[in-house]
Amino acid sequence: MRDALRRLQQLAERRLPALTRFRRTEPMPIELHRRRIYIVPTGFGIGFTILLLVMLVGSLNYSNNAALLLTCMLGAAGAASMLVAFRALDGLALASVRAGQAIAGEALALTLEFESTRPRSAIRVDLGNACQPFAIDASGRADVTLPLATAQRGWQPLPRLRVWTTWPLGLFRAWSWVHPAQSALVWPRPENSGPPPRLPADEGLRPRLHRGEDLAALRDYRSGDPRKHIAWKASARLGQLLSKDFEQPESRPEWRLDWRELEGMDNEARIARLARWLGEAHAQGRRHSLWLPGQPIEVGSGPGHYARCMSALASLP
Amino acid sequence: MMRALHRHHGEPILDSRAFDLLCLTMACVLGVHVAHLPWWLAGALALVLATRWWQRRHHGKRAPLLLKLPLLALLAVAVVFHYGTIFGQEPGSALAVGLLVLKLLESETPRDAKVGVSFACFGLMAALLFDQGLVATVVVALGLLPALATLRALEPAQAPASLPHALVPGLALLAAAVPLALLAFALVPRLSSPLWGAANRSEARTGLSDRMSPGNFTELLVDDRPAMRVSFDGPPPARELRYFRAYVMWVYDGRTWEHVQLRRADGRPRPPETLEARVTTGYQVDLEPTDRAVLPALGVPPQAPVDASLSPDREVFSDKPVREPLHYEARAALHYRLQARLPEAARRFALRLPEGFNPRTHALAAQWRARYGGNDQAIIDAALGLFHDGGFRYTLAPAPLGRNAMDDFLFHTHEGFCEHYASSFTVLMRAAGIPARVVTGYQGGYWNRLGNYLLVRQSDAHAWSEVWLQGRGWVRIDPTAAVRPERVSLGAEAAAGDQLGWTQSGWLGALRNRWDVVNHWWAQGVIGFDALRQRGLLTPFGIRDTGTAMLGMLLAIGTALFVAIGVGWALWRRERPEPLRQALRRLEVRLARAGITRRRGEGPQHYLSRAARALPAQRGQLERLMNRYLDLRYARDEPVPELLRDFQRAVREFRPRRVVK
Numbered sequence: 016m017r018d019a020l021r022r023l024q025q026l027a028e029r030r031l032p033a034l035t036r037f038r039r040t041e042p043m044p045i046e047l048h049r050r051r052i053y054i055v056p057t058g059f060g061i062g063f064t065i066l067l068l069v070m071l072v073g074s075l076n077y078s079n080n081a082a083l084l085l086t087c088m089l090g091a092a093g094a095a096s097m098l099v100a101f102r103a104l105d106g107l108a109l110a111s112v113r114a115g116q117a118i119a120g121e122a123l124a125l126t127l128e129f130e131s132t133r134p135r136s137a138i139r140v141d142l143g144n145a146c147q148p149f150a151i152d153a154s155g156r157a158d159v160t161l162p163l164a165t166a167q168r169g170w171q172p173l174p175r176l177r178v179w180t181t182w183p184l185g186l187f188r189a190w191s192w193v194h195p196a197q198s199a200l201v202w203p204r205p206e207n208s209g210p211p212p213r214l215p216a217d218e219g220l221r222p223r224l225h226r227g228e229d230l231a232a233l234r235d236y237r238s239g240d241p242r243k244h245i246a247w248k249a250s251a252r253l254g255q256l257l258s259k260d261f262e263q264p265e266s267r268p269e270w271r272l273d274w275r276e277l278e279g280m281d282n283e284a285r286i287a288r289l290a291r292w293l294g295e296a297h298a299q300g301r302r303h304s305l306w307l308p309g310q311p312i313e314v315g316s317g318p319g320h321y322a323r324c325m326s327a328l329a330s331l332p
Numbered sequence: 333m334m335r336a337l338h339r340h341h342g343e344p345i346l347d348s349r350a351f352d353l354l355c356l357t358m359a360c361v362l363g364v365h366v367a368h369l370p371w372w373l374a375g376a377l378a379l380v381l382a383t384r385w386w387q388r389r390h391h392g393k394r395a396p397l398l399l400k401l402p403l404l405a406l407l408a409v410a411v412v413f414h415y416g417t418i419f420g421q422e423p424g425s426a427l428a429v430g431l432l433v434l435k436l437l438e439s440e441t442p443r444d445a446k447v448g449v450s451f452a453c454f455g456l457m458a459a460l461l462f463d464q465g466l467v468a469t470v471v472v473a474l475g476l477l478p479a480l481a482t483l484r485a486l487e488p489a490q491a492p493a494s495l496p497h498a499l500v501p502g503l504a505l506l507a508a509a510v511p512l513a514l515l516a517f518a519l520v521p522r523l524s525s526p527l528w529g530a531a532n533r534s535e536a537r538t539g540l541s542d543r544m545s546p547g548n549f550t551e552l553l554v555d556d557r558p559a560m561r562v563s564f565d566g567p568p569p570a571r572e573l574r575y576f577r578a579y580v581m582w583v584y585d586g587r588t589w590e591h592v593q594l595r596r597a598d599g600r601p602r603p604p605e606t607l608e609a610r611v612t613t614g615y616q617v618d619l620e621p622t623d624r625a626v627l628p629a630l631g632v633p634p635q636a637p638v639d640a641s642l643s644p645d646r647e648v649f650s651d652k653p654v655r656e657p658l659h660y661e662a663r664a665a666l667h668y669r670l671q672a673r674l675p676e677a678a679r680r681f682a683l684r685l686p687e688g689f690n691p692r693t694h695a696l697a698a699q700w701r702a703r704y705g706g707n708d709q710a711i712i713d714a715a716l717g718l719f720h721d722g723g724f725r726y727t728l729a730p731a732p733l734g735r736n737a738m739d740d741f742l743f744h745t746h747e748g749f750c751e752h753y754a755s756s757f758t759v760l761m762r763a764a765g766i767p768a769r770v771v772t773g774y775q776g777g778y779w780n781r782l783g784n785y786l787l788v789r790q791s792d793a794h795a796w797s798e799v800w801l802q803g804r805g806w807v808r809i810d811p812t813a814a815v816r817p818e819r820v821s822l823g824a825e826a827a828a829g830d831q832l833g834w835t836q837s838g839w840l841g842a843l844r845n846r847w848d849v850v851n852h853w854w855a856q857g858v859i860g861f862d863a864l865r866q867r868g869l870l871t872p873f874g875i876r877d878t879g880t881a882m883l884g885m886l887l888a889i890g891t892a893l894f895v896a897i898g899v900g901w902a903l904w905r906r907e908r909p910e911p912l913r914q915a916l917r918r919l920e921v922r923l924a925r926a927g928i929t930r931r932r933g934e935g936p937q938h939y940l941s942r943a944a945r946a947l948p949a950q951r952g953q954l955e956r957l958m959n960r961y962l963d964l965r966y967a968r969d970e971p972v973p974e975l976l977r978d979f980q981r982a983v984r985e986f987r988p989r990r991v992v993k
Contacts, residue, residue, distance in 0.1 A: 049903055059446050066450050070457050076526045078656055080517070080858050081464035082457045085473060087516040089453060091509030092480070094895075098902040099505070105902065137487035148488035183501065184483040185446065 040196035046108040047191045052101055060186035093186050100189040103182045107131050114199030122162035123199055129157045141177040168203035168329045202325040205291035212270050212292050233257045269302035269314055286328055297321040346445055350485040353478050354445050355385040357452045358432055360475035364459035365429045368422060370414050377433045384436050395437040403434055425458045442486045449479045466854040477502045512894045519887040521880045522863040539622040540578045540772055540793055545588035549751045553728055555790040558620055559774060561852050563785040565614035573666050576628035578773040580645035582681055586689040589770045594644060602644035607632055609665030618855050619658045625649045628773050630664035637662045659860045670806040682767030690738040697763030708801055711764050712809060715757055719814040726816040750812040754795035757811035767800035783849035912964055912971050915980045926988035936961055949989055957982055
C-alpha cells in the first residue's frame, strides 16, 4: 500500500512538474512564499470548529444575539489565525545548511540557518522523525540543528525538510517542503579490528629520535647523555647525576598509509581498514600520510588533517 | 477524568505559563457565572481552583486520583441538591462550570489544555444565556483573551513575555475579527422558531403582576432596572399623558385586586370596548423580558401590534410570554372616549365590592352621594380633595393595614403609595355607585435626549383608577397625583424622595439615565436583531424581504470579500526596499534593455565590469558607478545619505547606448 502510494507520488512528480516543483531540489537560499505554503486545519482545529457549530446552533436556538455575536467573534478570530499561520511562514528563507561530520551509521548534525526580515515564533522543522522548534528574534537569523541519520559513506543528498507551524492558536497547520540541493559527506565506518599498518622496514626497526624543545622530566644519568643535558642544580641537591629528558614528539613512527599496500581486498574493506588506521593515528596523535588513487595526502596531523583524510576516503568512488 | 489513568507518557508536560493562563481562563468562566451560582458552590470552586494553581506551581505534582473522583461526585450531588435536577439552564451551567474547574486537576498536557480551553469558550458563551446586556457581553468577550493566550502559550519556541503582555495578541486578533464577525452576525439566518425547548428559567422576574395586593409594588418601586424603552414617531407625549396601561383589574376581595378575563353570559369573550379617537400616535417599544404575555400600551391602543391581541378591556397580550427582549410597534390614542355605552353586566361588575369590609369607607361614600346627588364629577373631586388636603403622605414604607384595609388607610395611617391611593379611590367610587376599576402599568419615564427615547424603569410602575362617566366613557383618574403631583410631573424618583438607594438618586442616577442610551442601542441593534429585522435588512436597497437563500449568498460574498482582504494583508510584504539596492536594480533594468542581463549569482562587481567591457563607450561612467556602489555597499555599515543621493542621481542620468554590432 505504502509502496503503491510512493510510486504514485513519484509518477505525479514526474508527470506534473508544475504541481510538484517545490518538492524537488533547489539551490539555496530557499524562500517560502504563497505558492509553496499549504494550510490545513489540525485535529484540534476540526474539533474547535465543531464546538463553534454547536455554539452557533445553541445561540440561534435560544435567539440569544449576544451569544451569537461571541460565537461569530471566536469563529472570525479562528479564521484570522489561519492568515497569521500563513504569515508565520511566508517570507521565511533557508539561507544555508552546514553539515557536520559523522561516520556512516551515526547521526550527522545538520545546522540549518534560517533568515527572516521580521521576528517569528513557534516554527518547527521536521527531518525524518526529528522535529526542532525555533523562533527568529529581531536579529533576523536562527540556527537550527537537527540530526541526520546516515547509512553509508559518501555524498548523501539532504532529504526533504518540512518547515511547519501551528502558530498562533494551533487551529491550522501551515507547512512547506524544502529540499535544498546540497549533499553532506559521510565518512566511512572504520572496521572493528584488524592488523596494524605495516611500517616501512628501515623505519619500523629504528625509530628516529628527535630531540624536542620542551623539558619533559628528569631521569638518571646514562652514559652517553650530552653534557649540556645534565641538570646540574638538581644533581647537586640529590648527590647523583640527573639528566634532563626532552619531549620526543616524533618518538612514534609516522604512518604512511597507502591504498596500494592493501592489495587483494575489496574497495570497501580497504576503505574501512584505512579509516580505522586513520582513527587510531588521530587518537594517538601520530603523524600520518595517506596515499589514495589520484589524491596523495602529505604527512600531517591534527583534526584538520584527519578530516581531510577521512573526507578523501569518503569520496572515493 | 478516567483518561488520566491510561494517559501515554510521551506527551510533553504543560509549562507553568500555559498552566497559569489556563487557570486564569477557568477563573474567568467562573467569574462570569458567579451571578447565578449559589454562593457556596462558587466559593468552593474558587477555592479548588486557587489550591490547584498553588499546588502545581509549588509542588508540580499531579492531583491524586483519590481526590478527583470524590470531588466530581460531590459536585454532582451539590448541583442536584441545590437545583433538584441536572437538566435545565441553571443546573446545567453550574455543572459545566464545576466540571471545567475540576478539569484543571487533571490538566497536565497541552492536549488537556486545548480541551479545557475549548469548553471554557463554551462556558463563556453559556453565561450570556443569563444576561446578554452590553456590559455582560463585553466582560464575556474579554474572558476570551486568557483562552486565546493559553492556546498561544502551548506553541513551542516563542519570545518570553509577561503575563499581561501575553493577553495583548489575543486582543489584536479579536479586534481584527470584528468586521467579519459583524458581517456574520448580521447575515447568519435566524431561526424563526427554536429547534428545541426554549430557555426556561426558575428565577422569578420582578415585574408587573396581574394581582395587586398590599406590598407587592414595593419591590418594584425600588427596582431600577429598565422595563422598556419607547421611542415615538413624533415628539414625545406630555408628561401627564405618559401612562402605559398593562392590567385592568376588576375583582377586589377586600385585600387583593385581581385581573380576570370577563366573559359574556354565554361564555364567549366580549369584544374589545369601543374606542373613539381622532388622532393616534405611533410608537415603538423595546420591552425587557417579563415572562408574562402582557405588553404595556400607551394611552389606549386602537389595535393590537403584530403577534399580539387586544383583550376586552383593551389590554394588549402577546401570543406567548415575553422571555426574550421584544420589539413591537403600536399606536396609541391619547385623547379618546372608551366605551361610551356601558353594558349592564359590566356596570354591575364595576360596582361590586366584598361584603362586610370597610364600613367607614362605605359610610363616607354614601355621605358624599347624599350631599352631591347625581353629580359624579363632584364625588370624584371630593375624593381627590380628601387625598390632597386630608393629611395624606406618600411613602414607600407605609404602616401595615388591618382587615379593613381601606378604612385603616383612609382614617388612620394616611400613608402609602400609588397602590393604596388607587385601591382606596376605586373602592370609594364603587361604594358611591360610580363604576370604577384599578389599572396598573407604568407612568412617566426618563426622556433620553441623546437616543430620543423614553426609558421606563421598573420603578416607574404605577397604579391608578378608571371611572366610567356618562358621556365620557372610562376616564383615567390618578389619585396619587392628588397627594404628590411630582409623581406624575417629575417621575417616581422625585416622588420617592430620599427613600431610594444612593444609586437611584442624585447625579449618579442622572448619569445612569444618560448611560442607558448605550444599553438602548445595544438592545435595539444587537439583542433585538431578530428574524423579522433581519428580513428587512435590505429594505434601504429596495429589497423588502431578504430570504434565507439571499442571506446565505450575501454571507458567502461578504466572507469572500473579507478573506480576500485578509489574504491581501497576509501576502503584503512589509519590508521596504532598501534604496541602494533599488538604485542598483534600476541600473540593472537599464543595462538589461541594452542586452546585458545580470546572471544568476553574479556579484555586482563582476556584473558591472562585464557591462563596462560590453559598452566601451561608457566604460568610464560604468566603472565610476561600480566604484561608488562598492564603496556605499561595503565601505561602511550604513550608506552615507549624500553619497547615496549622488549615486541615485548618477543612475537616473545613466543612459546606456546600445552597442551597434
